[in-house]
Amino acid sequence: MLRKRLTRENLNKWIDGLVASGLRVIAPVRERDGGRGARDGKGGLTLFRPITSSAEIAADYTKTDLPFKEWLFPPTEVILHYRIVDGEPVLEDPEVDATKTVALFLRPCDAAAIPILDSVFGGDYEDEFYMTRRRNLTVVGLSCTEPQPECFCAAVGLSPTSEAGSDILLTPVGDEFLVEVLTEKGEQLVNQYADLFADAGDLTKEQVTEQAIAKMLRKESLPTFAETYSELFEHPVWEEIARKCLGCGVCAYSCPTCHCYDIVDEATLFEGVRCRNWDCCGFALFTLHASGHNPRPTQAHRYRQRVLHKFAYFLQTYGRNMCVGCGRCVIKCPVGMDIYEVVQKVAQASERVGV
Amino acid sequence: MANEVRERNWEPKIVAFVCNWCTYVGADAAGTSRMQYAPNVRIIRFPCTGRIDPLFIIRAFQHGVDGVIVSGCHPGDCHYVSGNLLARRRWIVFRKLMDFLGLDLRRLHFAWVSATEGAKWAHLVNEIVEEVRQAGPAPTWAMPTNGATQIEASLPEIGPPPSPPPELTSQIREIAKQLLGTGEVGVVVGYEKATGAREGAATPTFVNKPEDADRLIFNEHCIHNLAVYLTNPLVKKFGKVGIVAKGCDIRSIVGLIQENQIKREDVSIIGVVCNGVVVNGRLADKCVACPVKVPHIYDHLVGDPSSVQTTASEHPLDAQIAYLESLSPEERWNFWMPQFARCIRCYACRAVCPLCYCQPCIAEKHRPQWIPTSPHPQGNLAWNIIRAWHLAGRCVGCGECTRVCPVGIRLDLLNRKLAIEVERAFNYRPGFDPSAPTPLSTHRPDDKEDFIR
Structure with a gap:
């Protein structure tokens, strides 16, 4: 692993150089239109958007309103075109987005979500759409120095400066950045602009990490349920928790790791497309059968699925839980459901039943 | 070419x-x-x-x-x-x-x-x-490429309202204890203090034992419109519901009674005198010209009606609506499309709305599929039009949809615009008279218009 240092001025030069080289550079940008800022009251959303200059990057950003996920796994995507020509169906593959892309300034939570998505879309079956974009993506992470009240990355095995998912990780240390080059992809991006980077010398991120963790309100390691969920399955605690849940999709759609999707056909008489759209286990329709039977008939069943998928099933299949502690679902939930507290509550309930 | x-x-x-x-x-x-x-x-x-x-x-x-x-x-x-x-x-x-x-x-x-x-x-x-x-040719329902229209009329920045007196909280607790103790209601839906990351905020809560009633609170952070829970199956199974409700929330309850979703006798309304709630550190827009600071329909009244502060006469959104109306249709289109284009179809707007109770929603009907479910601009525009349309003459302006939209779509302006038009055309304001028909489910032979040829 290479370790370098970079001044703020050179960081901007580097970014502008990446843009000029023809790469698509995606970074946190404050949206400028008539919409209202999601919750921050600052009058504009911060979202990952392609930039044409380093000056467009939202300077004071703590966390984007939506995670980076939308660039690897878009909310809607055409996976198949078809036409009827002379009475015969003609299938056409859509073009897969293979633009060489650099994702800038993902917080370590958002970066850590990418390997989680990789294990799903690049596992036993390689999803061509996702993996094409993924192969062409280089991730430049930015350590987090201002954890927000909702954040709990340290409770799910990460930290405000953790490297997971980043090809390069920048950590602000004093007036400069410590640059940790973690992969070959990252090395390529740095080597092309070698004169902008100096040797890291004795620059370390330890102090930054400590200070950031000290600011974090919630860091007690969260329990998981991979061993205990079958006993917990019918526990009344689910209904108690989920009574408040209104069954919208804000949590799943603002989650960097949620990856469920729906397949729909949109067609006119002679042509159509098949789309892959985001879907959410909180919706009643998610498991509704054509017969009318719904194996998850109430919000309690659906919310249980959300929690156990993240903290039990995924862990069983892929060896880690499916939450990076970004806390977006916590601040965006219309009624203040807090997954950190929910998991603790479920764990307490499981102690009561003695599992 | x-x-x-x-x-x-x-x-x-x-x-x-x-x-x-x-x-x-x-x-x-x-x-x-x-x-x-x-x-x-x-x-x-x-x-x-x-x-x-x-x-x-x-x-x-x-x-x-x-x-x-x-x-x-x-x-x-x-x-x-x-x-x-x-x-x-x-x-x-x-x-x-x-x-x-x-x-x-x-x-x-x-x-x-x-x-x-x-x-x-x-x-x-x-x-x-x-x-x-x-x-000329109709604009395509795609994202406009010629830039987004900004809105120039700004909303008033009014500081938070005074905190309601602590007696409100103790009165609510007493009433809840009594309602639960006598078995008059099976559950009281109210607010409790949020903890952890949301310290300082309030959050909905459900109390079904008198001894738990001390969890209940009321303050200026009690923003949620709890009427949405009156049609929730996990709440309805408790039987009759007691509900802590501000005037604006009571207007939604009136709507549910009007539309036969609940019966008046199935709900015990604990009406709260309210001087306004706080969203993003300032007085919520809906509170600026609130007509129901003192609840108009209730079973138990909490708070002192003489404590309410005078209310502005003009709704704060009206200046923004007037500004948008002063623009060309194309500029308005370019105001709305960039916002609709980023809608992710989480349906939080629908989920928080007490009057969006349809099971299934029109957006979920697929034979035929009237509204594309895909979150592309066409689908999103269709969804947002139909959401606004189905609330015309029914929306009480509680503002919850706008508060929860994760991508900042100005649904409040759409709803308010339709409320203005309904009032102008039919002299009707929703949420006041539980026995009145909703304006779009009825008619008068002499309804006025000037555009039908």
Whole structure:
């Protein structure tokens, strides 16, 4: 692993150089239109958007309103075109987005979500759409120095400066950045602009990490349920928790790791497309059968699925839980459901039943 | 190049939705009388204008028509007594909605054409084709590329309201204890203090034992409209519900009673005198000109009605609405489309709305699929139009949809605009009279409009 240092001025030069080289550079940008800022009251959303200059990057950003996920796994995507020509169906593959892309300034939570998505879309079956974009993506992470009240990355095995998912990780240390080059992809991006980077010398991120963790309100390691969920399955605690849940999709759609999707056909008489759209286990329709039977008939069943998928099933299949502690679902939930507290509550309930 | 060719050869494509008994026969009469008129119109026949749902109009535009005509029997001539009169009310409001979104009204026409008015039909079609020709090809329902319209009229920045006196909390607890203790209600839906990351905020809570009633609180952070839980199956199973409700929330409860979703006797309303709630550190927009600081309908009243502060007379959103109306349709379109384009269809707007209780929602019906479920601009525009439309004359302006939208769509402006139009046209404000019919489910023979030809 290479370790370098970079001044703020050179960081901007580097970014502008990446843009000029023809790469698509995606970074946190404050949206400028008539919409209202999601919750921050600052009058504009911060979202990952392609930039044409380093000056467009939202300077004071703590966390984007939506995670980076939308660039690897878009909310809607055409996976198949078809036409009827002379009475015969003609299938056409859509073009897969293979633009060489650099994702800038993902917080370590958002970066850590990418390997989680990789294990799903690049596992036993390689999803061509996702993996094409993924192969062409280089991730430049930015350590987090201002954890927000909702954040709990340290409770799910990460930290405000953790490297997971980043090809390069920048950590602000004093007036400069410590640059940790973690992969070959990252090395390529740095080597092309070698004169902008100096040797890291004795620059370390330890102090930054400590200070950031000290600011974090919630860091007690969260329990998981991979061993205990079958006993917990019918526990009344689910209904108690989920009574408040209104069954919208804000949590799943603002989650960097949620990856469920729906397949729909949109067609006119002679042509159509098949789309892959985001879907959410909180919706009643998610498991509704054509017969009318719904194996998850109430919000309690659906919310249980959300929690156990993240903290039990995924862990069983892929060896880690499916939450990076970004806390977006916590601040965006219309009624203040807090997954950190929910998991603790479920764990307490499981102690009561003695599992 | 391709565009130029298309524009040179472009002919307006117009769909006419007409009723079976009058306009269809009228159009037929034009044909049998050998009257010539522009061939740009495709006619779709319905039993009655009352059956012509605005969804059809949205669908037609979505599929690329340049103009729409809706036509049926003259008032008084409806073969089903009053279908056209109900339709007229819808058209009055729907047309305003489409105008506000930035649809050029030269593309959307309404007419009364009777079975004998073949000549009127021919003349009408010729006129409309010309108007649509002048308006040009309809904008595609895609993200505009020429930049987003900003809104220039700003909202008032009013600091948080005074905290309500702590007696409110203790009174609510006492009432809840009594209601639960006597078994009058099975559960009290109220607010409790949020913990952890949301310290300082309030959050909905459900109390079903008298000894738990001390969890309940009331303060200026009690923003949620709890009426949404009155139709929630996990809450309904407790039986009769006690609910802590501000005036604005009570207006939603009135709506639920009006629309037969709940019975008045199935809910015990703990009405709270409220001087306003806080969103993003300032007084919520809905509170600035609140007409119901003192609850108008309740079973138990909490707080001192004489403590309310005077209320501004003008709704704070009206200045922004007036600003948008001063722009061209294209500029308005460019205000809305960038916002709709980033809608992710989480349906939080629907989930928090007490009046969005339909099971299933129109967005979930797929035979036929009226609203594309995909979060692309076409699907999102259709969804957001129909959400606003279905709340016209019903939305009480609680503002919850706007508060929770994760991508900042100004749903409040849409809802407020329709509330203004409904009040202007039908002198009706939702949420006050549980026995009144909702304005778009009824009609008057003398409803006024100035656009139906």
